[in-house]
Amino acid sequence: MSTKPVVVVLHNENRPSPDALAPVTDRAEVRFTQADGLADAMDGADVVFAYDFLSTALADAWHAAGSVEWVHIAAAGVDPLMTPEVRASDVVITNSRGVFDDAIAEYVLAQVLSFAKDLPRSLRLQDEARWQHRESERVAGTRALVVGTGPIGRAVARLLRAAGLEVSGSGRRERTGDPDFGDVSATEDLHEALGQADWVVAIAPLTDQTAGMFDTDAFAAMQPHARFINVGRGELVVTDDLVAALRSEQVAGAALDVVDPEPLPADHALWTLPDVMITPHNSGDFVGWRDALVDLFAENFVRWVDGRPLDNVVDTSLGYVPTTGS
Structure with missing residues (x-):
């Protein structure tokens, strides 16, 4: 130039x-x-x-x-x-x-462990100076479904596997033998996959196809003891449907780093629902x-x-950077 x-x-x-x-x-x-x-x-x-x-x-x-x-x-x-x-x-x-890959993966693992070890309740009891013995859950051997098989989803899958969880993925196409997810189900089979998971991690990109993918039907497909973790975009979720699923105990808990709308209004029901953890869109902000x-x-x-090809070029027809096996 x-x-x-x-x-x-x-x-x-x-x-x-x-x-x-x-x-x-x-x-x-x-x-x-x-x-x-x-x-x-x-x-x-x-x-x-x-x-x-x-x-x-x-x-x-x-x-x-x-x-x-x-x-x-x-x-x-x-x-x-x-x-x-x-x-x-x-x-x-x-x-x-x-x-953000590794930082978000660490956040997801932290939330899984926080739910399993009941850490929020321990903190509340400590604030009340109450010594109340309780049992906790093991995470090893439980099943996690990572919805979104791009680089962040892969980092999540690797870390959860290292903690002993059985991990599968949900992506654009079905496949087996994936190095990080093992089995990947196609998006059209999401509800079936949700029914097999103890932990559901949403990290799909926000596109016309994924907006509102977690709705009443999706939450109804989940097991009542399952927890939902969203580190993707708030608009992946129909917020009112999530609130209803939590109130009816169709879903046992939610960790939400992203919500719709953002910031979450101070009078929103999600703030006061039990077994909900909200963070201000900072899961990757190390x-x-x-x-x-x-x-x-x-x-x-x-x-x-220098006239060399750029890294991380987005396919604007898809809304994300395409990768092999995503």
């Missing part, structure tokens, strides 16, 4: 670390903007780095994206970007696959995660400037 490319960094109150972004600022004109200035910032820009990965501002500003060649989002899920206009364009979309996201973008930017 004869002139420096223009990179727009969409951010909220948090901005990328200057040190982490140095490989980009050294080789590009960088424009920092929040949502209200995105359209102006994109005038003549080549690249958009959606560091504010929950922002939907790109949809309203897309009319100004005439020169944009590449959009990168600082998240594994790309659903905030997947408008009809983006899908119909030639703009390359990449995501931050790989940054110490240093923000710089890790910028590092990944910076490495991809260098590839782009």
Whole structure:
């Protein structure tokens, strides 16, 4: 390139670390903007780095994206970007696959153990200074179904297997002999698979096909003692149906790192239902995660400037990065 490319960094109150972004600022004109200035910032820009990965501002500003060649989002899920206009364009979309895999897997294992060992109740009893003996559950030999067989789902499966759980997957197509999941059932057979699981982990990408996949019928298919863990997107779940399933004890408990809506209103029923653990969409947010996201973008930017293929290219017809066996 004869002139420096223009990179727009969409951010909220948090901005990328200057040190982490140095490989980009050294080789590009960088424009920092929040949502209200995105359209102006994109005038003549080549690249958009959606560091504010929950922002939907790109949809309203897309009319100004005439020169944009590449959009990168600082998240594994790309659903905030997947408008009809983006899908119909030639703009390359990449995501931050790989940054959160192990941290989210650790979170899932922590929630499984927390349920089995009744840790929330132990804390409540401690607050009341009550010495109340109880028995706990073993997790070894129990069955987990991981719904979503991409890289994060695989990391979850490997860690749960290491803890002694029997793991299977639910993905686009049925297969056997998978190195991480063993058996994978097809999405159309989800309800049958749900009926075999003690633990159900939702980590599927949010697409037109997966939105609302956990509804009344799905929860009715689960065993009454099963626990539901959602680390994917809140919109995978019909929230009112989950509340009803928990109230009727069709589902024994839920650990929700993502909900619909977010943030969860203070008066929402999920806050006070027993055996529900809610965390504020932070299952992957380990110490240093923000710089890790910028590092990944910076490495991809260098590839782009050098004319090499980009990593983590999203198939916009699918809404995620396709992988072998996913």
